[in-house]
Amino acid sequence: MDRILLGLGTLLVAPQRMLRVAVPVMPATLLRFHRALVRRKYQWLFSTNSRHRPGPKGLSKELIAAILDIKRLNPRLGCPAFM
Numbered sequence: 001m002d003r004i005l006l007g008l009g010t011l012l013v014a015p016q017r018m019l020r021v022a023v024p025v026m027p028a029t030l031l032r033f034h035r036a037l038v039r040r041k042y043q044w045l046f047s048t049n050s051r052h053r054p055g056p057k058g059l060s061k062e063l064i065a066a067i068l069d070i071k072r073l074n075p076r077l078g079c080p081a082f083m
Helices: 002-012 015-021 027-046 061-073
Strands: none
Touching: 002 027
């Protein structure tokens, strides 16, 4: 079945690129790759530590509220299209 799927997948590759992308693949390699993907997916789904992107997280709600209060008191402060 895997050879049939790989054979059908070759229809998506341009004939000029076929020689450059041709790699012999054994069924055991495909099964090992699939097992690794499945294991990784379930590790990600059921892991306890949360994954957050590094970098700034944005302004706090209190700071945004303070800026809006200052803007209401002095409408000429900052960008006129802010409000």
